[in-house]
Amino acid sequence: MTQPRLFLHVTDNALATQLLQSAVVRRFVVVKSSDSTSWAEQLLAQPCDLAFIQADQHSKADYQRLTASRLLAEIDFIVVSDGSPDPALDQLTRCGAGYHFRQPFDMASIFDTLQDFYQQLSQHQQQLKANVSALDQFGLLVGSSKAMLKLYRTVRKVAVTEANVLIFGESGAGKELVANTLHLASHRAEQPFVAINCGALSPELVDSELFGHTKGAFTGALREHKGVFAQAQGGTLFLDEVTEMPLEQQVKLLRVLESGEYRPVGDDKVVQADVRIVAATNRDPQQAITDGVLREDLYFRLAQFPVPVPPLRDRGNDIVGLAQHFLAYRNSKEQQQKQLANDTLAIICQHNWPGNVRELKHAIERAYILADNLIQPEHLLLEASRDDNSDSCLSEVPCGVPLEQLEKAAILNTLAQNAGNKTDTAQQLGISVKTLYNKLEKYQQSEP
Incomplete structure (x- = not known):
């Protein structure tokens, strides 16, 4: 939280020392006046939250200038004086409803007043903070850490090229926001941004989803359908969770990336693709290749420019x-x-x-x-870390229950806990998104 600022104009050295050594004044950011110009000019030039002024016989013009300014309505002030009658000071105090302490000073009361102001100003700043964000932003990305500023620079530089981009990072880190921002910063920003979850593609319909189909191309094709390549024509196609696409389907995607052409299902005409490909995965790309879930040749086509997204x-x-x-x-x-x-x-x-x-x-x-x-x-209702509760979870697993029922309960409970987010659910269960979809479809079919 930003500390309140205190403007201090005190000509008595003993009083100044007493104030500066006090615990309450140390909580403020103290701005001391100098002898270069009048204290009123200094205060007007660098407004503070609270002004502590020691009155003297030379301050009449300063009082009048402050009384006539808008600043009086924006700051609080405390004045201390020797008690000599001063109409200009009285006018200042009336206009601003400020405190005026006369000699002999009750320092305990002065410190109590300073403490009251500090608490009031701190609470006000905390309320302001509850309604403002202090983080930097680039496109749809928000953050001020070195890791995020580095990401901003990387996205800004690659966005203006036509290179295919592979974004990788943990689930929930903001990969789709990176893809959206990359599109917005590119020369294709006025054209469509189309996103598709590759893990949710049905093997039977993947060709149709990617490339489209003509009417009557297969049973159930009652009308023409545009695939995502056609929908994103001239713009950006975002292939989310690309490592969850079956290998046989990755071959078809690779052909389009190599030739720039595709053919809708049931059509004999070849269509030229004009899309910028941005892909994403929550796996480590090299590990995905080793595990046999990502073709190496497809990786090199997608990762002309790899972009890692830092975890929170x-x-x-x-x-x-x-x-x-x-x-x-x-x-x-x-x-x-x-x-x-x-x-x-x-x-x-x-x-x-x-x-x-x-x-x-x-x-x-x-x-x-x-x-x-x-x-x-x-x-906050935060979940305990898996390491902390793994033993307790194992102890709660019932005995003698068929494994199929346990698996179903684990899937449905995890899905409910993640508010229906299938990508997070699959990651937590250690299965692919496609496997999760197959399981859910099986459960649905078995319902009476």
Whole structure:
């Protein structure tokens, strides 16, 4: 939180020393006046939140100038004097409803007043912070850490080229936002951005989804359908979770990337593709090749320019910054002033965030709903790390239940916990998105 600023104009050295050595004044950012110009000019040139002024016989013009300025309505002030009658000072005090302490000074009262102002100003700044985001932004990406600033520079440079891009990073880190931002910063920004989840493609319909089909091309093809290559013509095609596409389908994608041509199902005409390919995966690309889930030749076609996305745990202060960012936008939308308690911020800093930015965003949104004005730790509803609860989870598995039923329960419960997000569910269960879709389809067919 930014500290309140205190303007200090004190001509008595003993009083100045007493003030500067006090604990309450040290909490402020202190701006001391100098002898170069009048203190009023200095205050007008660098406005502060609170002004502490020692009155003297030469200050009449300064009082009048401050009284006539708009600054008087924007700052608070405390004046101390020897008690000599001064109409100009009285006018200043009346206009600004400021404190005026006369000799002999009750320093305890002065320090109490300074403390009251500090608490008031700090609370006001905290309320302002609840409705603003302090993070830098590039396109749809938000963050101020070195890792994110490096990512901004990388995306900006590659965006203006026609190179195919492979984005890789953990689930929830923001790969699709990187793809969208890359499109917005490119020369194709006015053309379509089309995204497709490769893990959700049915093997029987993948040709149709990618390349389209003519009416009557196969049973059920009642009308012509444009594939994603046609939908994204002139723009950007985003192939999300490309490593989840079956290998036999990766061959068909490779042919298009090599020749720049494709043929809709049932059509005898070849279509020239004019799309910029951006792909993404939550796997390590080299490991995916080793595991046999990504063709090496397709990798080299897709990864003309690889772009890694940093996990949230490697983004330093962005963790708290993003929490405040999500809170500020929710406060603005709901016209509220909810705040994060210090204990809550500490937990947010300590959490590992395996679900990355998506997990943090969902945690803040859930906490926002549960909290009244102050979001406390119990409102976050964070999941314990897998290492912490693995033993307890094993102890809760029932004995004698068929494995098929246990598998179904694990899939459906994990899916519900992830609010229906199939990519996160598949990753947590250690299966492919396609396998998850097949399992869910099987469960649906078995229902009476």
